[in-house]
Amino acid sequence: MSSASTSSMPLASTGASLCRTLSVQRLKEGLIRTGLFACAGVSILTTFGIVAVLFSNAVYDLSPASTSVNGQVQHNAAFFQQVSIREFVTETRWTPQFSEKHFGILPLVCGTLLVSGIAALIGIPIGLCSAIYLSEYSSPRIRAIIKPVLEVLAGIPTVVYGYFALVFVTPYVLRPFFHDLLGFDVSLFNAASAGIVVGVMIIPMISSLSEDVLRSVPRSLREAAYALGSTRFDVSTRVVVPAALSGIIASFLLAIARAMGETMAVTIAAGQMANVTANPFHSVATMTSYIVNVSLGDTEIGSIEEKSIYAVGLTLFLITLSMNIVSQFVLRRFREVYQ
Amino acid sequence: MSDLEVEYAGLLRQRHRIARCFEWCCLIATSSALLFLAVLLAGVIWQAWGWLDLQFLTGFDSRRPSSAGLLAGIWGTFWLILFTTIFTVPVGVGAAIYLEEYSREDWFTRLIKLNLANLAGVPSIVYGMLGVTAFVRMFGMISAADGVTMVISLGFGTLEIPLPLGRCLLAGSFTLSLLILPVVIIASQEALRAVPPSIRHASYALGATDWQTIRHQVLPAAVPGIATGIILALSRAMGETAPLIMIGALTYLAFAPGSLNSPMDAIEDPQRVLDAPFDMFTSMPIQIFNWVGQPKADFQHVAAAGILVLLILLVAFNATAIVIRNRAQKRISW
Amino acid sequence: MNSSPDTMTRTAIDQLEGYSMNAGRSDSAATRGHHVSAVVPAVRPVVTATSSSRLEQTVKFQTKSLDFFYGDNQVLFNVSLDVPEKSVTALIGPSGCGKSTFLRTLNRMNDIIEGTRHTGDVLLEGTDVYAPQIDVVLLRKRVGMVFQKSTPFPKSIFDNVAYGPRVAGLKNRLRLAGIVEESLKRAALWDEVKDRLNKSAMALSGGQQQRLCIARTLATNPDVILMDEPASALDPASTARVEDLIFELKQNYTIVIVTHNMQQAARVSQQTAFFFQGELVETGDTRRLFTNPTQKQTEDYITGRFG
Numbered sequence: 001m002s003s004a005s006t007s008s009m010p011l012a013s014t015g016a017s018l019c020r021t022l023s024v025q026r027l028k029e030g031l032i033r034t035g036l037f038a039c040a041g042v043s044i045l046t047t048f049g050i051v052a053v054l055f056s057n058a059v060y061d062l063s064p065a066s067t068s069v070n071g072q073v074q075h076n077a078a079f080f081q082q083v084s085i086r087e088f089v090t091e092t093r094w095t096p097q098f099s100e101k102h103f104g105i106l107p108l109v110c111g112t113l114l115v116s117g118i119a120a121l122i123g124i125p126i127g128l129c130s131a132i133y134l135s136e137y138s139s140p141r142i143r144a145i146i147k148p149v150l151e152v153l154a155g156i157p158t159v160v161y162g163y164f165a166l167v168f169v170t171p172y173v174l175r176p177f178f179h180d181l182l183g184f185d186v187s188l189f190n191a192a193s194a195g196i197v198v199g200v201m202i203i204p205m206i207s208s209l210s211e212d213v214l215r216s217v218p219r220s221l222r223e224a225a226y227a228l229g230s231t232r233f234d235v236s237t238r239v240v241v242p243a244a245l246s247g248i249i250a251s252f253l254l255a256i257a258r259a260m261g262e263t264m265a266v267t268i269a270a271g272q273m274a275n276v277t278a279n280p281f282h283s284v285a286t287m288t289s290y291i292v293n294v295s296l297g298d299t300e301i302g303s304i305e306e307k308s309i310y311a312v313g314l315t316l317f318l319i320t321l322s323m324n325i326v327s328q329f330v331l332r333r334f335r336e337v338y339q
Numbered sequence: 340m341s342d343l344e345v346e347y348a349g350l351l352r353q354r355h356r357i358a359r360c361f362e363w364c365c366l367i368a369t370s371s372a373l374l375f376l377a378v379l380l381a382g383v384i385w386q387a388w389g390w391l392d393l394q395f396l397t398g399f400d401s402r403r404p405s406s407a408g409l410l411a412g413i414w415g416t417f418w419l420i421l422f423t424t425i426f427t428v429p430v431g432v433g434a435a436i437y438l439e440e441y442s443r444e445d446w447f448t449r450l451i452k453l454n455l456a457n458l459a460g461v462p463s464i465v466y467g468m469l470g471v472t473a474f475v476r477m478f479g480m481i482s483a484a485d486g487v488t489m490v491i492s493l494g495f496g497t498l499e500i501p502l503p504l505g506r507c508l509l510a511g512s513f514t515l516s517l518l519i520l521p522v523v524i525i526a527s528q529e530a531l532r533a534v535p536p537s538i539r540h541a542s543y544a545l546g547a548t549d550w551q552t553i554r555h556q557v558l559p560a561a562v563p564g565i566a567t568g569i570i571l572a573l574s575r576a577m578g579e580t581a582p583l584i585m586i587g588a589l590t591y592l593a594f595a596p597g598s599l600n601s602p603m604d605a606i607e608d609p610q611r612v613l614d615a616p617f618d619m620f621t622s623m624p625i626q627i628f629n630w631v632g633q634p635k636a637d638f639q640h641v642a643a644a645g646i647l648v649l650l651i652l653l654v655a656f657n658a659t660a661i662v663i664r665n666r667a668q669k670r671i672s673w
Numbered sequence: 674m675n676s677s678p679d680t681m682t683r684t685a686i687d688q689l690e691g692y693s694m695n696a697g698r699s700d701s702a703a704t705r706g707h708h709v710s711a712v713v714p715a716v717r718p719v720v721t722a723t724s725s726s727r728l729e730q731t732v733k734f735q736t737k738s739l740d741f742f743y744g745d746n747q748v749l750f751n752v753s754l755d756v757p758e759k760s761v762t763a764l765i766g767p768s769g770c771g772k773s774t775f776l777r778t779l780n781r782m783n784d785i786i787e788g789t790r791h792t793g794d795v796l797l798e799g800t801d802v803y804a805p806q807i808d809v810v811l812l813r814k815r816v817g818m819v820f821q822k823s824t825p826f827p828k829s830i831f832d833n834v835a836y837g838p839r840v841a842g843l844k845n846r847l848r849l850a851g852i853v854e855e856s857l858k859r860a861a862l863w864d865e866v867k868d869r870l871n872k873s874a875m876a877l878s879g880g881q882q883q884r885l886c887i888a889r890t891l892a893t894n895p896d897v898i899l900m901d902e903p904a905s906a907l908d909p910a911s912t913a914r915v916e917d918l919i920f921e922l923k924q925n926y927t928i929v930i931v932t933h934n935m936q937q938a939a940r941v942s943q944q945t946a947f948f949f950q951g952e953l954v955e956t957g958d959t960r961r962l963f964t965n966p967t968q969k970q971t972e973d974y975i976t977g978r979f980g
């Protein structure tokens with residue numbers, strides 16, 4: 001090595017130009033970086049905005065103390081500043097639009113549960129079975145055809161599903177079968193038709209999420225099961241599905257949360273009768289359809305009726321958020337197990 | 340050979356039968372979803388047959404089913420999607436670039452990622468509530484009663500921006516933008532992640548700065564993926580109804596935003612273009628929703644015709660996305 | 674229709690689990706001929722050309738000019754090998770030479786890979802296992818397999834071992850418990866796990882997991898066990914235990930083992946087959962093959978000149 005000779009040579013004066021200098025270039029880089037950071041911050045702001053709006057209108061009013069409408073000084077008060085949480089939770093009537101007002105969320109929650117329950121009854125078995133079919137049975141070619149078609153199902157606007165429920169499912173499926181044949185009283189607007197189409201709507205979600213989960217079960221487990229003398233049914237139901245169970249359940253949770261937040265199909269097909277019922281052929285109001293129906297009418301801004309949609313919205317938000325968080329947590333844990 | 344073996348062998352036929360039944364069940368389940376799709380499409384086409392004509396596409400809504408048209412909705416959707424694209428693309432892609440190219444794996448990035456996943460699961464109607472408060476009423480900071488109008492004079496007309504925005508088209512676009520932003524960010528992140536690191540390293544090795552590398556090397560490579568994600572997100576925005584109803588889109592409207600009824604109007608009277616974003620609006624799915632709820636039976640046909648138009652547009656959007664994706668796959672092969 | 678030494682071990686299990694108490698013998702006798710004949714071929718004593726030391730030995734498995742293809746890629750060329758009963762046959766050769774592929778043709782595990790095909794015959798006790806009337810589920814139950822990477826199901830230890838009998842249709846808990854205990858004992862794992870049968874199998878150590886997989890295979894009551902580098906992912910102590918186990922098992926089972934490790938082949942096997950680039954280069958008595966290989970390639974390989 002020629003260390004001696006290098007040290008004897010004079011140092012080239014490149015050192016200075018490598019130093020950080022405040023140039024236009026650097027300034028531009030910094031600005032761009034800040035701008036991009038701000039873009040990323042928009043999503044945080046959105047969350048913050050959602051929480052603030054729901055909180056401010058439902059729980060505790062944060063807006064400037066008073067506003068003048070028609071010259072009057074009006075004090076804003078959030079929903080729960082006017083209605084006790086106790087009434088909200090325990091009352092069984094929901095009649096903010098009537099003169100005798102009751103604010104019990106139960107009928108709306110009940111309607112939401114009824115519709116999403118029916119949706120789950122339709123969507124979960126079909127979604128899981130098609131996930132199993134796609135991951136365990138179908139050839140890559142068939143899979144390449146079926147998957148995009150299922151995605152089309154997911155891309156259809158929800159008003160279209162509502163239309164289909166009202167114009168086809170109720171008159172051509174529910175009425176002939178349950179009314180004419182079995183003698184049930186099927187109203188024009190009913191929870192069943194809405195639940196059925198919402199169930200179809202969540203099939204693609206369940207099947208694609210569950211398929212991902214099933215596929216991440218290592219091939220070696222399947223081979224081990226086959227080597228023990230399993231049929232494909234044994235492999236699917238006794239090894240693959242149990243191994244993927246937590247992930248599958250997480251996908252169900254996500255889909256049910258989606259069904260609960262589904263709005264237009266339910267508004268169109270399920271009607272707007274806020275009552276506590278388990279009869280799928282009755283008209284029900286869900287949390288989402290109530291919000292839409294209030295928005296469609298002329299409600300005075302600041303009235304308790306207008307505020308009530310935020311209380312309902314907050315309830316919906318909290319329910320779906322917690323389901324989402326739980327399922328994401330479960331999915332992350334599941335992925336860690338199988339890398 | 341033991342008894343047990345014989346017993347097993349006896350059960351074997353039954354096991355195979357169960358296995359075959361199960362396969363059939365799965366196949367039937369899968370096809371039932373596809374069958375539903377087919378029935379839905381066939382039903383819509385059947386109902387719309389004879390109702391989807393030129394008059395329907397060029398006329399405004401009416402109380403009479405036979406003369407009801409989709410024009411206000413078509414223009415409304417056009418403007419909504421246009422502005423949604425303008426807002427979403429820079430912010431969404433910018434956020435994705437920050438998350439993929441700049442940020443380190445610190446608590447803030449983790450927070451944003453967690454947040455994105457959760458935002459994607461928030462019901463769209465909740466976005467509507469945010470939109471009403473944040474854009475329509477601007478948090479009540481300027482009350483509607485003594486609202487102000489910002490007037491900006493441009494050469495060919497004046498831009499009149501009401502504050503608060505009120506129930507105008509722009510408020511709808513802002514809301515839709517927030518709604519699809521998580522989807523756009525996540526899709527763009529995936530597209531950026533698919534660009535091999537070697538491209539970045541090569542650029543850095545030539546002395547390029549971060550931004551130069553991204554602008555000239557990474558982004559061009561990721562454009563097809565990003566475009567696909569954006570188009571799919573926009574097609575979702577196109578079908579959204581509930582948040583727009585919350586914003587105050589009108590279910591019955593007999594004019595297009597800015598009274599701009601044909602592209603020619605824009606050239607003849609540019610002021611109308613400037614008015615459009617701040618005008619009242621409706622959209623295709625909202626008109627459909629309105630027709631579905633009409634008591635007159637013939638409106639079901641009108642609704643079906645509207646659905647058909649909407650579905651055709653969505654198919655066109657998705658086909659574009661697929662074409663972009665396929666062409667990119669052919670062109671780029673690393 | 675059953676090989677006689679087999680009966681001995683089965684009877685042992687029978688007594689342990691009290692099968693003979695079980696009614697329905699006459700049923701069984703009736704069904705026996707009907708369902709099983711296609712799968713359990715008659716034993717034909719064949720004089721094996723390879724083992725000169727043992728005069729006459731029953732051939733369990735036999736392949737005749739076996740070619741095997743993944744799509745268009747041929748990986749086995751004209752492989753003819755006899756596997757004698759109740760002994761250990763080791764398959765050695767450099768990696769990628771087709772040992773695993775060969776092993777997997779024996780219990781038709783390659784069927785589940787798309788686009789594979791073969792020509793030539795694979796005979797189990799004289800019957801072609803690829804014949805159309807063969808039930809592959811029963812075949813795999815009779816020809817168990819242990820993989821390189823231990824593959825416990827994410828279930829309890831008990832459920833892992835009970836898996837095979839359960840899918841085969843056994844529901845009786847007492848009998849299941851008997852089979853699980855017996856299998857774990859044979860796999861020399863019973864003492865280590867008997868107090869935590871209901872704990873997850875994933876919590877076991879690597880060596881224990883591998884022995885669990887062996888126990889799981891034994892529980893389906895196979896005659897043949899195929900092992901694909903069963904000890905290559907294990908530490909030396911666990912490897913020694915698995916080797917001991919293989920040595921024990923050969924008294925009752927026919928074992929075919931793929932190994933990378935020539936010492937291991939020498940230690941556990943009676944017959945060794947050397948594969949090279951998809952061809953069976955040489956096969957013979959293990960001691961003879963290692964001390965006095967007839968082929969140049971074999972010699973190069975075992976002296977470490979390549980591979």
Ligand SMILES: Nc1ncnc2c1ncn2[C@@H]1O[C@H](COP(=O)(O)OP(=O)(O)O)[C@@H](O)[C@H]1O
Binds near residue numbers: 746766769772773
């Ligand atoms: N699933 C597969 N698909 C295609 N080729 C394969 C597959 N498995 C193995 N091969 C090929 O077959 C050859 C033999 O592989 P293998 O039997 O695993 O060898 P060994 O077990 O001796 O290392 C290799 O060239 C390998 O690339």
Ligand SMILES: [Mg+2]
Binds near residue numbers: 772773
């Ligand atoms: Mg191998």
